[in-house]
Amino acid sequence: xxxxxxxxxxxxxxxxxxxxxxxxxxxxxxxxxxxxxxxxxxxxxxxxxxxxxxxxxxxxxxxxxxxxxxxxxxxxxxxxxxxxxxxxxxxxxxxxxxxxxxxxxxxxxxxxxxxxxxxxxxxxxxxxxxxxxxxxxxxxxxxxxxxxxxxxxxxxxxxxxxxxxxxxxxxxxxxxxxxxxxxxxxxxxxxxxxxxxxxxxxxxxxxxxxxxxxxxxxxxxxxxxxxxxxxxxxxxxxxxxxxxxxxxxxxxxxxxxxxxxxxxxxxxxxxxxxxxxxxxxxxxxxxxxxxxxxxxxxxxxxxxxxxxxxxxxxxxxxxxxxxxxxxxxxxxxxxxxxxxxxxxxxxxxxxxxxxxxxxxxxxxxxxxxxxxxxxxxxxxxxxxxxxxxxxxxxxxxxxxxxxxxxxxxxxxxxxxxxxxxxxxxxxxxxxxxxxxxxxxxxxxxxxxxxxxxxxxx
Amino acid sequence: xxxxxxxxxxxxxxxxxxxxxxxxxxxxxxxxxxxxxxxxxxxxxxxxxxxxxxxxxxxxxxxxxxxxxxxxxxxxxxxxxxxxxxxxxxxxxxxx
Numbered sequence: 001x002x003x004x005x006x007x008x009x010x011x012x013x014x015x016x017x018x019x020x021x022x023x024x025x026x027x028x029x030x031x032x033x034x035x036x037x038x039x040x041x042x043x044x045x046x047x048x049x050x051x052x053x054x055x056x057x058x059x060x061x062x063x064x065x066x067x068x069x070x071x072x073x074x075x076x077x078x079x080x081x082x083x084x085x086x087x088x089x090x091x092x093x094x095x096x097x098x099x100x101x102x103x104x105x106x107x108x109x110x111x112x113x114x115x116x117x118x119x120x121x122x123x124x125x126x127x128x129x130x131x132x133x134x135x136x137x138x139x140x141x142x143x144x145x146x147x148x149x150x151x152x153x154x155x156x157x158x159x160x161x162x163x164x165x166x167x168x169x170x171x172x173x174x175x176x177x178x179x180x181x182x183x184x185x186x187x188x189x190x191x192x193x194x195x196x197x198x199x200x201x202x203x204x205x206x207x208x209x210x211x212x213x214x215x216x217x218x219x220x221x222x223x224x225x226x227x228x229x230x231x232x233x234x235x236x237x238x239x240x241x242x243x244x245x246x247x248x249x250x251x252x253x254x255x256x257x258x259x260x261x262x263x264x265x266x267x268x269x270x271x272x273x274x275x276x277x278x279x280x281x282x283x284x285x286x287x288x289x290x291x292x293x294x295x296x297x298x299x300x301x302x303x304x305x306x307x308x309x310x311x312x313x314x315x316x317x318x319x320x321x322x323x324x325x326x327x328x329x330x331x332x333x334x335x336x337x338x339x340x341x342x343x344x345x346x347x348x349x350x351x352x353x354x355x356x357x358x359x360x361x362x363x364x365x366x367x368x369x370x371x372x373x374x375x376x377x378x379x380x381x382x383x384x385x386x387x388x389x390x391x392x393x394x395x396x397x398x399x400x401x402x403x404x405x406x407x408x409x410x411x412x413x414x415x416x417x418x419x420x421x422x423x424x425x426x427x428x429x430x431x432x433x434x435x436x437x438x439x440x441x442x443x444x445x446x447x448x449x450x451x452x453x454x455x456x457x
Numbered sequence: 458x459x460x461x462x463x464x465x466x467x468x469x470x471x472x473x474x475x476x477x478x479x480x481x482x483x484x485x486x487x488x489x490x491x492x493x494x495x496x497x498x499x500x501x502x503x504x505x506x507x508x509x510x511x512x513x514x515x516x517x518x519x520x521x522x523x524x525x526x527x528x529x530x531x532x533x534x535x536x537x538x539x540x541x542x543x544x545x546x547x548x549x550x551x552x553x
Contacts, residue, residue, distance in 0.1 A: 086469055123534065126470035174518045176531060212521065222500035261468045265496055268473035276478075279536070293535040298465035298472070301499050302520030338466060 016094035016384045021046030023099050024270060031277035041270050045093070048266035049384070052090040055259045056083060056387050056395070059333070062252040063232060064393055067330050069239030076322055080374035080396035081389075084257075084333025086264035088377060088397040089126075092133040093267060094384025097145060101132045104149060106278055108156045113286055118160040120167075121282060122182045122294035125275030126268060130184050130401055131155055137406060140376050141414045151409055155184060158430075162186055163294050165437050166346070168444035173350065174299050180292040181299075185401040188343040190426060192358065193433045196347045199354045207353045211304040221311045227335055228257030234318075235330070253332070260333060297342055305352050306345055310336045313359050317398075320363050329370040334399040340366060369403040370396045373410075459492045459550045462509040463530055464499040464516075471515055472496035475530045479513070482543050488552060511549055 011019050021042040028038025064081050071077055092098060105128050112118040131152040139148030163180035166189075170181050220226055232253025236246035300306075314335050321331055340362045341355060348354040374396040381387040381395050389395055400406065408426055411419025461479065465472035473496040483489045497505060502512070502523060512523060515530035526549040532538040547553040 086467065123536075124471075126474070174516075176518070179531075179535065216521075219500055219503070222498075223504070224498065224501075261498065264467075264469045265473040268470050268496075269477055272474050272477040275474075283536075293537075295531075295534055296465075296471045298470075298499070299516050299531065299534075300518075301464075301466050302514065302516030302518055304519070304521075307500060 012096050015386070016096070017046040017049045019096065020049060020093065020098075024274065027099065027102070027274055028277075031274060031281070033273055033277065037273060041273050044266055045270035048090065048263065048270055049094050051263040051266060052087050052260075053381075053387055055256060055263050056087050056091075056381060058252075058259070059083065059256040060387070060389055060393070060395075062249060063235065063256060063332060064390065066232075066235045066239045066241065066249050068390075068393065069241065070235050070330075073240040074238055078321060078328060078330035079392060080328045080330065080371060080378075080394040082329050082332045082334045082370065082396045082398040083377075084260065084335075085338070085397065085399070085401075086260040087333065087381075088400070089129045089133060090264050090267050091377075091380050091384045092129050092136060095132060095136045095380065097135070097139075097149075098129075098132045100149060101128050101135060101152060102274070102278065104153050105131060105156050106282060108153055109160065110282060110285065112157065112160055113282075113289065113291065118164050119289075119291045120160050120163040120180045120182055120294045121279075121286070121291045122156075122160065122163070123275070123279045124182065124294055124296040125271055125278065126296060127183055128271075128275075129267075134184075134406065134409075136380065137373070137376055137410050138413050140379065141410050147413060151413070155187075158187055159184055160294070161434065162189070163292070165434060165441050167292055168441045168448055169346065169349075169437075170300075171448060172444045173303075173346070176299060178292055179299065180294050181297060182294040183297045183401075185297065185339045185343050186346060187402050187405060188340070189347055189437060190430045190433045191404050192343060192347055193436060194429070195358060195361070196354070197436075199348070199357065203351075203354060205349075205351055207351075209352050211308045211352055215304040215308040215311075218311055219307065221314075222307050222336065224257040224261065225254040227314075228254035231332060231335065257333065297338075300342070300345065303345070303350060305350050305355060306338075306341055307336075309341050309352065309355050309359060310338070313337060313341075313356070313363070316360060317363055317367075320367060324364055324367055327364075327367045327371055328374060328394070329367055329396045329398050331367075331398045334370075334397060337363070337366070337399045339399050339401045339403070366399055366403050369407045370398040370400065372407060373397065373400070459510040459552070460505075460508055461492060461494045461511045461513060461546065461550075462502070462505050463494065463496050463513045464502055465496070466499060468496050468498040468501070471534070472530075475513060475515065475533045478533045478539070479543070479546075482539075486547075488547075491552065492550065511546055513546070 025042030135148035135152035159182040163182035167180040229250040233250035236249035344355040344358040374394040408422040412423040463472040476496040512525040513530040
């Protein structure tokens with residue numbers, strides 16, 4: 001036992017990129033991948049982690065520096081720089097226990113399928129990272145790794161249940177039968193549901209707009225380089241930079257936002273072979289069963305409402321960030337507010353007006369949660385990648401999936417009475433949510449069967 | 458050299474998963490050197506219209522139609538019907 005422990009410790013001490021490269025290679029070999037493919041996947045993961053460190057450091061050196069000037073110049077204390085989801089979820093893989101989440105998710109899924117508690121086979125392995133993050137956050141506050149993974153396993157259970165009770169809603173929105181969506185962000189429905197029901201009462205669903213036309217006009221602002229350039233210039237200008245320095249910062253900020261996805265996709269490249277092996281492993285065990293395939297959210301991304309609303313609410317987000325007392329987060333990498341806008345799309349069936357109202361109400365909560373978690377993400381960056389934010393500067397993630405639930409769970413795990421009270425409220429809301437959303441889903445099911453919708457085209 | 462684009466919300470997870478799988482299928486047919494597969498952000502599609510030869514969409518419902526041969530990426534995610542869809546892509550690229 002001591003030998004295993006000291007070998008494991010030695011591996012961890014090699015640093016996250018090396019450690020992860022070795023672990024993923026070993027996992028690949030266990031799953032009977034060709035040895036060269038396994039080594040290639042392992043190295044790619046190490047490269048991804050080293051790469052994400054590089055771009056986060058780059059962001060801190062230019063945008064981070066400028067944001068310090070911005071704070072000094074304006075007196076508005078936004079000292080936590082938002083890096084958005086690609087680096088945040090990427091770095092979660094650098095946590096030393098991250099890979100335990102793979103077997104846990106697979107076992108949870110297998111057991112639930114075997115007991116017929118779910119009909120969803122989750123093949124979305126990218127979002128294993130989302131449960132790694134939950135486990136990390138809970139472990140960080142409680143110092144108990146087992147508690148972190150227990151909460152993460154419960155999240156996996158809730159995701160699968162949620163996928164089951166929304167599958168016909170998803171089919172209605174996408175036209176694709178046989179799929180479901182176990183993405184964590186749709187658990188936001190627990191708190192959204194009462195708001196949605198009130199809006200459904202007050203607002204006629206005929207109030208809508210043609211999102212496509214507007215998006216065609218302003219869609220360019222949703223491209224990373226354009227968005228990065230504008231926000232970089234804005235931060236520079238408010239930081240009192242001269243014209244040439246403002247433009248330079250604009251290009252640097254554009255570079256950071258453009259490079260994030262280019263590097264982050266390496267995580268997918270590295271993890272896809274293992275996730276394929278894991279999926280096949282699970283499928284073989286349930287060959288005779290009919291199940292839905294659990295996919296990531298972008299199968300709904302073709303609709304314009306999401307993107308139009310995300311772009312239109314960027315100024316609202318920045319205004320909130322500037323005026324909300326106690327907010328410390330400067331939105332940057334997470335300007336496109338996917339994790340609030342997409343659940344709103346899902347639960348309002350794409351009604352733009354209701355989505356917009358929900359977003360404007362929800363952003364302050366997201367900013368405060370991002371402020372709350374900034375020390376956690378700063379620590380994650382320091383320990384997994386060796387990123388060193390300058391003194392007084394923190395890293396944050398604005399727009400984290402299920403911001404409200406993660407805050408409540410982590411606060412409760414720290415023993416806070418408010419956190420525990422909110423957790424109880426969440427449990428009650430969850431009861432009504434699952435009951436109500438299932439009823440709604442049966443209505444969609446009846447509609448779909450009645451109209452005999454064309455299969456996947 | 459032909460170029461296939463795959464798009465999702467960020468050009469990171471879902472689209473790259475499909476891109477990796479397409480890459481493996483190309484490998485199996487010995488076509489890796491002739492086709493580049495690129496995962497991109499769905500908002501960037503207009504910038505790729507001039508250079509891409511085919512678009513693999515994972516979100517066709519409600520999506521604008523672009524002036525590109527367009528295919529479904531869903532079979533590559535679910536594993537059902539992937540070979541058939543892949544053959545269609547190769548035919549459109551003149552590689553079948």
